[in-house]
Amino acid sequence: MSRPISITIDLDAIRQNFDYAHTVGNTASGNNSQTLAVIKADAYGHGAVATARALANKANLLAVSSIEEAVILRQNHIRSPILLLEGCFCASELSVVDDLGLQIVIHSQEQIHDLLSAELSKPINVWLKLDSGMHRLGVPLTDSLGVYQTLSNNQNVSSIVLMTHFATSDIPDHPLGIQQLDNFKIAVAAISQSKVRIPTSLANSAAIMAIPDSHGTWNRPGIMLYGISPFDQQNTLALPLVPAMQFCSKVIAIRNVNAGDPVGYGASWIANKPSIIATVAAGYGDGYPRTAKSGTPVLINGKIAPLAGRVSMDMLCVDVTHLDNVLVGAEVELWGKQLSVNEVAKWSDTLGYELVTRMPTRAKRIFINQ
Template sequence: MSRPCHAQIDLQALRDNYRLACELAPAAQAVAVVKANAYGHGAIEAAKALEPLAPVLGVACIEEAQELRAAGIIKPILLLEGIFSADEVNIASRENFFLMVENLEQIEAIIQAEVEHPLHCWLKVDTGMHRLGLLPEQVDGALAILKASNNVQADIIMASHFASADELDNPSNAEQLRCFDELIDECEQAQGLAQSLANSATILANPNAHRQWLRPGFMLYGASPFTIDNDNAAKLKPVMSLLSEVISLRPIQAGERVGYGGKWQAERDSIIATIACGYGDGYPRHAPNGTPVLIDGQEAPLVGRVSMDMITVDVTDIPDVQLGSRAEMWGKALCVNRVAEYANTIGYELLTRMPARPTRVYSS
């Protein structure tokens, strides 16, 4: 017997979401992004599920890529933040890690290295997000240096990242796309190179920016990047279900309080169910009273503060709740984005901050 809190991971849903990305842009190839422990789902298992489908996997850094290699993953792996020190260039060459290149120091490290095999490089351009990427005026010279180096494969890919792709009516999306396209048109060295602009939101809603390489991340895990309805996002299948059970039931009288600090007070005689899941299991500590939890498939409101190991919910209006009744904190029947909205955060954070304690239970 073990503590019932666990994360159920549906690998078939993961694969179906990847296929959806490919179907939306049939002329493009898609990097399957498994950074941050596959957004909390387990990088090794996610990569094994996606490797037969994806030509390239994507991670943030070389440590994440090495973890996948050690687990037997053989497909190329794109380092989305590139290298952090010059010694990583030789590792990338040896292990077939593709490099995102975003500054002149990285370029210098690449061309000065003594590598076993030429590197596949993606050149990132800052078109308005102002986080990573070369300035547009640096691109032509950077490409000339990379192309002249025997350390670099000829198939350089031009990349950028939208700052507000999830806000469909934000004018910055069109402005960034215009900036990128003008740069390509005016940059002699960029002619004929493949392009990559599309993150999850762009894949789902902006076909003009699909280009040759997609970078699906959040959408792979079955949650929408949007705060409004979107027809394509509605086709996504949730991959993670955070599940547990009712471990205690108690009646309380009107006026009695529940949890640390007594922050919730019953306005009527109530039945309180305690669930084995808390912020030590990835449930947001700042989730307020009223946040929905499913008990045997029916919504019950969170009451009282979230504890490290437990939460409490009001099940007064749900018949036949008993010890062992199923609790779903988020998953196939309760969208993680909805819980995140109550907790004043985003679904990205809830998934990627999932700790190791809840056992991942994988199904195909």
């Protein structure tokens, strides 16, 4: 019998969330936006190959961070168009882009130089990233017109999408978000002048849901595809999103402790009364956060019980004193359909993004509704 921990990925949930993202990205703004699927970081820990296959008939474009991620998809016979969100890290990668038929983001003068100097078999689609105010990546707005004209006149460039990224789209009404949107619109207007409409892309998950004016030619849902809210203060389970990952295990031991007895490393949790402690086969070696505080909710047999003490590498302990009939073998949900990963993240001083993307490989993954 194998260790009872599992990560179940519901691919139909991902499809439903994609449909929701596409609908909201069009209905709210009245645009005819296309929707790509961001599947970087192994689809936020959900399995990039499986996710790509699940969305093969829905997403017109897949987005990853690097050549390595794109190569894995192509090696697994994923033929959908693929966009490299960080572009190429060196000039030699352009030959791989050419061979695999990839699209690239351009965000720096170095990348521009490499592209213009490359010998390619065919022109490629370019996404020109403008720095509208996040100041992380992107061509300065003052240079955007000249860079656009340079790329447009080069034989290596097939088409150009203008894009940017919001720093505060998950904080509704933040002034920087409003300023970034205005900055981007001004830059696009200066570039387009009297030309036909230039394709644009601004909206990530939070912007799709909260900033209709940001919906462009392409919307870029990421975290919402996996049923996780992009908003820190909003419960995922209260949104029309379906959690795709269910992280589960089982109780492997039950013990009674006396008032004053410690539980776990560091003796950080002390029983304040006679208590019943359930030990669960899951720890930070499986992806459960070591920073989770005592009191973090855990579902045992569908009922909430608090984490008791520090998380170990392979185990964690839960106070089940108030629950009836918790036995060895009881089902445990660490996060998933009934318990939001964002709730666990809040107790762990992190984000749901981090928890799902850092899941190690030792916990078996089960894909359902393929």
